Amino acid sequence: MTRFSGKSVIVTGSSNGIGRATAVLFARYGAQVTITGRDAERLEVTKQKMLKAGSLPENINVVVADLTDSEGQDRIVQSTLDKFGKIDVLVNNAGASIFDGTMNTDQSIDLYERIFRLNFQAVVEMVKKTKEHLIKTRGEIVNVSSTVAGPQALPMAPYYASSKAALNQYTRCVAIDLIQYGVRVNSVSPGLVSSGFMGAIGMSKEIQEKFESFMESKKECIPGGVIGKPEDIAKLIVFLSDRKRSSYIIGQSIVADGGSTLVSGMHAHDLKDILGL
Template sequence: MARFSGKVALVTGSSSGIGRATALLLAKQGCKVTITGRNLERLESTKQEILKNGTPESDVLVVPADLNIDAEQDNLLHSTISKFGHLDILVNSAGGFFMDSEGKTGVHQGIDVFDKHIQTNLRAIVMMTQKAIPHLKKTKGEVVNVSAIGADHHGNPQFIFDAMPKAALNQFTRSAALELIRDGIRVNSVSPGFVNTGFGASMGVSDESWNKMIDFMSSRKECIPYGAVAQPDQIAQVIAFLADRTMSSYIIGQSIVVDGGSSLVMGLDAHDLTELMGL
């Protein structure tokens, strides 16, 4: 029997990056999956990849959604339950990165940039979790949030508004875990370091500049001791571990760091990433 046979997972942000890799992995291991994001073309690409791995089409649901819109959150959950009958796993992987329109960085960015990060990277996750609780109570289900090492105790001056909601998300994970375990729901999170996703494109960075930065970071042990930037599937493996009640049953409210050792030294912040990318 497949690892997640009979389980249903809703994976947000599954049109690309970590969310996409997670949906592919869970489906390959027997899970029925709802995939969602704002880009229908990329969602269809994710679906086709899932089908290539042998998952029946009846076990994949595609629901385009902007999770900043309450009604679209509701439709996403309603569609999942209508299609599959229950929900076992919620993976909150959707997120976004927003640049200041005037090119400002750090504390000088416009407050609108702060608001966008909070809305997308914290508020939407809190609301999706709240709305999923009644369904997860019935199945004694799992919530896995995707945070980042930038949320930890060291400073993150270049990407301060991106790091702040992630730090709050870690506190939400801990606190929600303590409350929801009473209902049999486990809440945990994963904190990736540098991952080769579509992050650069969302910042308007060319492939050439993005690859230049990846090569720079990979070659410096003070940035990534492992010596390579992570691929999305490496993070997805940890998410699947946290979503597996058999493998990780006694882990409650933790954020598992998956960063190739970066947070042990944090030399990332010794370099100007915006300069490296030519921004």
């Protein structure tokens, strides 16, 4: 028996990046996994990677659905129950920073509504729709937030940053509510991660590589000197989903960012250089 044998897991946004890496890792540990997203071809890639990791075909449930649509959410939940009979873990990974060519306070209200609909409201709805099933299994919820939630500002994309800050507070509130029923709720806050995220906002592969190279080379950006990989975050999600290994962690947002959020302007420079020593 492996680590998650007999456990039923939903991973939203699992057609790429962190969601795909998380689904593959759960598969490696023997879980029954529902993978979901809007792109059937990308979900098939995820499925094949899960099979290669050792998953049995009957332990994979593929649902093509729009998470911002109520019927899509219902299909994800019901198909999981129909195939696996229960829900032990909900990973709310789906999210995006949507760009329409505007930045800062020039961003439109329409953009605000689209971003909050996916990054925040969809999470709220999925929690409400799985709550009774997670109570039955004394299960786990892991939300995927971001270091852009603050306290540092992200003025170019205020709606995205605000949606993640809202998600962090929601995580704390729901954690206190549901722990009385035995359900643990936590979140992870990744920093910069090399995934499909930047491509989704319009960056070409060449621009992404240039951006990542710059960030890795600047200690004021990533002290660790390395862009995170989806697998780095997936390991943390799986850890928080494992009651045996993380039972005393409740309502926390665990940061994984290579040290980025620890750096202030003064730390970015060598004191000996500043003093001419």
